[in-house]
Amino acid sequence: MAERGRLRADEGGIVEIDSIEWNSRWVGHNTRIIGTEGASSPIPGMGYAAGEGGVPMSPRIWRIGAFGGAAAGIVYMMVEQIFAALGGKPIDVPFRLFASVVLGERAFAAETSVASATLVGTLVVLISATAFGLVFAGLTHRYPGLAATVGTLIIAGWTYGGGLWLFIFYVLGTLFWPWLTETDPTVQLVSTSVGFGVSLGACFALAGVHRSPDLE
Secondary structure, eight states: OOOOSOEEEOTTSOEEESSSOOOGGGSOTTOEEEOTTSOEEEOTTOOTTOGGGTOOOOHHHHHHHHHHHHHHHHHHHHHHHHHHHHTTOOTTHHHHHHHHHHHGGGGGSTTSOHHHHHHHHHHHHHHHHHHHHHHHHHHHHHOGGGGSSHHHHHHHHHHHHHHHHIIIIIIIHHHTOGGGGGSOHHHHHHIIIIIIIIHHHHHHHHTTTTTOSSOO
16 A cells, blocks of 8 residues: 655654554554554554564464464375385374373273274374464564564574473473373484474475564
């Protein structure tokens, strides 16, 4: 939308606009609109990456976090299946591991069908991955440097995935699911940090988070 009206910047970097129309790409995180009576209000959709300034996150960054997390979760499951196949294991083994978070050790029992284990395991991964994607969105909001470039997003995702591996397999695993600590650490680290983490960072990059910090 083309800018119409008078722009005025004070020494604190605040831009006042005597118009009801503005171009959101011209203004920064600390922008406010001044109406004809002098009342100010935040410009809608501004500043997902200005968490330290108290500006609310854009709804779009939440959507990127949710859908990006789910997409990365699908990649994670695929990587787990590839490792299972390379190791000569049935491809349902990863799904039984995922399902054990809900079903406990009976997820590995013969009476739990492949279909049931696959369904439950898939739901566990997708729900968890979506939640983790939202947390990552919150981190990029709080620490804008994480989303500065494609490279920082990929590195942030990789690091985030590695942190999740430690947290899930060695903190939660020790407390609630001890059989998680018995899995191959190399496989789980690669699956979580690369399969999930790097994919998550790539989803944020593909969504243009690094190019448009003010997502509407």
